Amino acid sequence: MKILFKTCMAALCSIMLLNVQAQNESPLLTNMTNREAMTLDGKWRYIVDPMENGYYNYRYKVNPNGYFKDQKPETVSDLIEYDFDKSGQLNVPGDWNTQREDLFFYEGTVWYKKSFIYEPSDQRAFLYFGAVNYDAKVYLNGEKIGEHIGGFTPFNFEVTNLLKAGENFVVVKVDNTRKSESIPTKNSDWYNFGGITRSVKLVEVPKTFIRDYAIQLKKGSKTDVEGWVQLDGAQLTQKVQLEIPEARVKLTLTPDATGLAKVSFKTKLSLWSDKNPKLYEVSLTSGDDQVKDQIGFRSIETRGNDILLNGEPVFLKGISIHEVAAFTGGRVIAPEQCLTLLNWARDLGCNFVRLAHYPHNEDMVRLADQMGIMVWSEIPVYWTIDWENQSVFDNAQNQLREMITRDKNRAAVIMWSVANETPISDPRTDFLKRLVVSARDYDNTRLLTGALEPHSEDGYRVIDDALGESLDVIGINNYCGWYGGTPVSCAGVEWKMIYDKPLVISEFGGGALQGLHGLPEERWTEEYQEDVYKYNIEMLKNIPFLRGTTPWILMDFYSARRPLPDIQDFFNRKGLISDQGVKKKAFFVLKKYYSEKPIQLD
Known part of the structure; x- marks a missing residue:
């Protein structure tokens, strides 16, 4: 490719056969890691557009001559109120929030532009995006080629007949506005990073x-x-x-x-x-x-309360991870940043990671493949969404499909998760059971799970969520000692579950500001977090059907929900490691538990 840059097994086949796409998308090309392609990564020009003047006219109708045309004045009298070539630059891949201080809290539209030189060939050409958060409208040489909804899954468009010899330009309208009908919805406990957050490639392939x-x-x-x-x-x-x-x-x-x-x-x-x-x-x-x-x-299966890896019972020593880079706090953009996180998990003693709460970069999954770290991968059906809205379900189903399409050949991925901490209701349970059916249609070789919540009854923590009937592995989030009770009170908690299935405690833990020390009962100290882990681990030892844990979370991460000055400062501080890579005392408590816990079970 000559490109120079200016700056049916029914269950298995169904993932391909049912791959309905968003507007004008081509069916997804897989294995981009090993395909010949030229990157469009690097510096892109950008324009911040909070009023969406580059898309709508003053009557709020789509303007056929919006910013995507990249118009230039032809005479000194022409009125054109933008200029990509004189605008600032952002790195792609990357989020705009941590690249520009004035965009840290910005949610809305940003326009991106990249120019490149193309020499035609007799092959087909596709423009591929690893991920754009959240609503991407893509234009080539001033003409719209398609759009994609969803911030964490890849998409591509065929551009064979749209490229021209010589200079071409791509413009992407990126809008990360939170909406009630989005997946995730308006309320979440992680940062809404906006931008072209994963690599962009132009790939050429033969005609067939x-x-x-x-x-x-x-x-x-x-x-x-x-x-x-x-x-x-x-x-x-x-x-x-x-x-x-x-x-x-x-x-x-x-x-x-x-x-x-x-x-x-x-x-x-x-x-x-x-x-x-x-x-x-x-x-x-x-x-x-x-x-x-x-x-x-x-092979990965269950038998009663056991998870069987290649026919042998295994205990999943895990940790939850957000796709956030150490030291920068921004979205992960490079394999080296993925490797840092996975090496920390390995140092902790993990053989398993929960990639929360959305599909992570493909580099993360491929590195897990190479390192022998099993993976829980999930879509961002999170907290409370509009369970009775068919378009919301279609959105969730499409993100599920795209996640499975990309990673179905990765041995490390042993579980697909359909949801996290969703409140129980009949519409919610119906919604999620439909997603489970879709997931099994797309891929019947892996386990299905979801992070549920227990309730208290007669002194026990009880697991009886009706969704559990449809899952292979029950995930449970339980914050004893942080959102209820004292750390000491956790040690004696007993559990009951109505399902003869494996249980993974998918979240537990508490917050601590790294370097803040005090008495064990003093909130936000490392000693308090240490006690939360110490007494929760005592509780875990008494759950006979427990087959894994993924405590919350490996590293501190940005969250707009966490404003407490001098402690949180818009970080969720539940990490076992600070955002600057310093391990807290609780890290070593969990590491000791994992070092003493056998992987293979009797």
């Missing part, structure tokens, strides 16, 4: 190419591999070669008239696990297109 594929062990098997390969283009029935050289697998597949080729074979594999994060080089070739991927093979 391998768009997507799923290759995993059949559910319940350690030797049977199933899946599919999907071609895109005019020659949909051309042969596909599948090779896994190390496993001595070499197959020729024949797609049907829709370009779908089924995969099914038996082989002996070294199974991926937290102790053996084995990845195989998998090659797919069709016509002029070849893609390679690094795929691990493992």
